[in-house]
Structure formats: C-alpha cells, structure tokens
Amino acid sequence: LRLETHLRRATENNEFHLVYQPQVDLHGGGIVAAEALIRWRNQHLGEMRPDRFIAHAETTGDIIRIGSWVLREACRQVRQWRDAGLGVVRVAVNVSYRQFLGDDLAVIVRDTLREFDLPGSALELEFTERVLIEDAPDTLRTFAELRALGVMLTIDDFGEGYSALNYLRRLPIHGLKLSQLFVEGVPGNKSDVAVCQAVSGIARSLGLGLVAEGVESAAQREFLLQLGVPVGQGFLFAPGLPPGEFARRLGQAA
Ligand code: G
Ligand code: G
Ligand code: G
Ligand code: MN
Numbered sequence: 001l002r003l004e005t006h007l008r009r010a011t012e013n014n015e016f017h018l019v020y021q022p023q024v025d026l027h028g029g030g031i032v033a034a035e036a037l038i039r040w041r042n043q044h045l046g047e048m049r050p051d052r053f054i055a056h057a058e059t060t061g062d063i064i065r066i067g068s069w070v071l072r073e074a075c076r077q078v079r080q081w082r083d084a085g086l087g088v089v090r091v092a093v094n095v096s097y098r099q100f101l102g103d104d105l106a107v108i109v110r111d112t113l114r115e116f117d118l119p120g121s122a123l124e125l126e127f128t129e130r131v132l133i134e135d136a137p138d139t140l141r142t143f144a145e146l147r148a149l150g151v152m153l154t155i156d157d158f159g160e161g162y163s164a165l166n167y168l169r170r171l172p173i174h175g176l177k178l179s180q181l182f183v184e185g186v187p188g189n190k191s192d193v194a195v196c197q198a199v200s201g202i203a204r205s206l207g208l209g210l211v212a213e214g215v216e217s218a219a220q221r222e223f224l225l226q227l228g229v230p231v232g233q234g235f236l237f238a239p240g241l242p243p244g245e246f247a248r249r250l251g252q253a254a
C-alpha cells in the first residue's frame with residue numbers, strides 16, 4: 001500500500017501519538033511550556049517522522065483531520081496535567097498553512113478549549129512563515145479571533161523563509177521562534193550570530209516574545225542569554241518526551 005493509503009487510515013487506527021519537548025526559561029531553568037510533536041507508528045512503514053508525512057498530508061488534505069486530532073489530543077493532555085496539579089503548563093501545537101485555510105480554525109480551537117474546559121492561555125499555536133507571505137483574506141480576522149480567545153500565537157522557524165516584515169507588524173501575534181538553522185552556528189559563525197542578533201532585535205522592537213530552537217550546547221545557551229533571549233528549546237534540555245516523562249520532569253520542578 002502507498003503512503004497515502006496508510007496515512008488516510010492512520011487516525012482511525014490510532015497510529016499517531018504526541019511527544020512533548022520542554023521550552024525552558026534560559027535564566028532559571030524552569031519549564032515554561034511544551035511543544036507537542038506528532039509521531040506516527042505504522043506496522044508496515046515503521047516509525048515515521050513528521051518530515052516524511054506532514055508535507056504529504058498537506059497535499060492530500062489529510063492534514064485537516066490530523067491537525068484536529070493533534071489539537072484535541074494536546075488539549076486532552078494538558079487538561080490531565082492540570083488536573084494532576086502539575087502547574088499551569090501551556091502546550092504549543094504546530095499548525096500547517098493548509099489547516100489555516102481549510103476550516104474555521106478559530107471555531108475549532110474555541111470548541112476544543114471548551115470541550116476540555118481550558119482557558120485560551122493553556123494553548124499556543126505555532127504558524128509557519130507562510131502566513132506572513134501569502135496574503136490570504138481571512139488571515140487577519142482569524143488571528144484576531146484566536147487572540148481574543150487568549151491563545152498565544154507564534155511564528156515558527158522565524159528567519160528561514162522570506163518573512164514579510166511589514167506584514168509581521170500588522171499581525172496580532174505574541175512571539176517568534178528563532179530557527180535552529182541559525183542557533184546551530186552560534187557563537188562561532190559570524191553570519192549566524194548576525195541573524196540571531198537581527199531576529200532578537202526584531203522581537204524586542206516589536207514587543208514580541210522569543211524562543212530559540214535547537215539549543216544543543218551550553219555555549220549556545222550562554223550566547224542566547226547574553227543576547228537577552230528569554231526561552232530556549234532543544235536537546236541541551238530534552239528531546240520530545242513521552243507524556244509520562246514530561247510530567248515527571250514537571251513534577252520535579254514543582
Ligand atoms: O517510542 P517512543 O519514545 O516514540 O514512544 C513514546 C510513547 O508513545 C511510548 O510510551 C508509547 O507508549 C507511546 N506510543 C508509541 N507508539 C504509539 C502509537 O502508535 N499510538 C499511541 N497512542 N501511543 C504510542
Ligand atoms: O519532531 P520533529 O523535529 O521530527 O518535527 C519535524 C517537523 O515536523 C517540524 O518542522 C515540526 O514543526 C513538524 N511537526 C511536528 N509535529 C507537527 C504537527 O503536529 N503538525 C504539523 N503541522 N507539523 C508538525
Ligand atoms: O519546526 P519545529 O520547531 O516545529 O520542529 C521541531 C523539530 O526540531 C523537531 O523535529 C525536534 O525533534 C527538532 N529538534 C528539537 N530540538 C532540537 C535540537 O536541539 N537539535 C536539533 N538538531 N533538532 C531539534
Ligand atoms: Mn514548531
């Protein structure tokens with residue numbers, strides 16, 4: 001069977017699960033949020049990383065169903081963590097551009113928050129830079145509605161694409177994620193240092209939050225701290241963790 005066929009059946013066959021990668025306060029070391037990352041285990045295809053099927057699912061339209069599952073599962077999980085007294089943790093969910101166009105995202109998000117009796121502040125949505133590039137008519141309205149729900153809105157992998165900085169200024173977002181593409185080279189690579197400084201400057205001057213991705217070494221963490229980046233995510237702290245392991249770490253910090 002082809003990838004498409006397996007992918008179409010994956011949701012009903014319960015083949016997806018989420019892992020949770022901590023976002024860490026670079027000063028104090030505490031966990032401030034978790035990014036939910038999808039994993040697919042299929043008995044014929046084995047373990048499939050998202051970079052092998054998300055783009056595909058965007059083409060076929062399966063991403064609409066998968067994306068709704070991810071949102072619901074992440075909210076179910078954060079409800080459970082809150083009920084267990086593990087603190088007011090927020091979960092960040094990746095939203096693909098196609099999902100953004102497909103349905104009324106704000107309605108889906110509102111209904112899912114209601115279902116699990118969660119405040120909007122329990123959820124963060126990570127959008128790709130495509131929302132800045134493509135001038136979809138409903139973008140501003142949807143962002144405004146999501147923001148009104150109290151949901152945190154961020155631009156993922158910032159700096160990789162051709163970000164329209166003018167448009168960035170008009171979107172009511174809360175933060176940016178500095179792409180690991182540039183974090184990788186600091187503090188040694190001069191042009192990576194320059195891009196990190198520039199993105200940090202953009203975030204500061206627009207009053208946006210900033211999360212550095214792909215933090216793997218103490219030297220990178222030190223550089224980012226010097227730059228004033230508040231939050232980091234990466235293998236230095238933890239990879240994506242099964243929910244039980246993430247909860248264990250939250251519990252230790254509490
Ligand atoms: O092997 P890995 O570290 O990705 O597994 C993470 C956790 O996710 C494991 O504890 C396992 O119980 C759970 N898990 C693994 N595969 C699946 C799956 O296909 N579906 C669901 N619902 N959970 C899974
Ligand atoms: O977890 P990993 O580093 O393998 O993720 C690879 C890519 O897949 C990343 O760019 C990440 O944003 C994307 N990704 C992971 N989970 C999801 C998801 O639930 N939805 C979407 N749209 N993308 C995801
Ligand atoms: O694009 P997005 O930020 O959603 O993708 C997150 C991806 O980055 C996940 O696939 C995750 O496994 C990966 N990742 C997370 N931390 C690190 C890191 O420190 N180094 C590298 N190389 N990849 C990372
Ligand atoms: Mn992301």
Ligand code: NA
Pocket residue numbers: 156157177179180213
């Ligand atoms: Na990213």
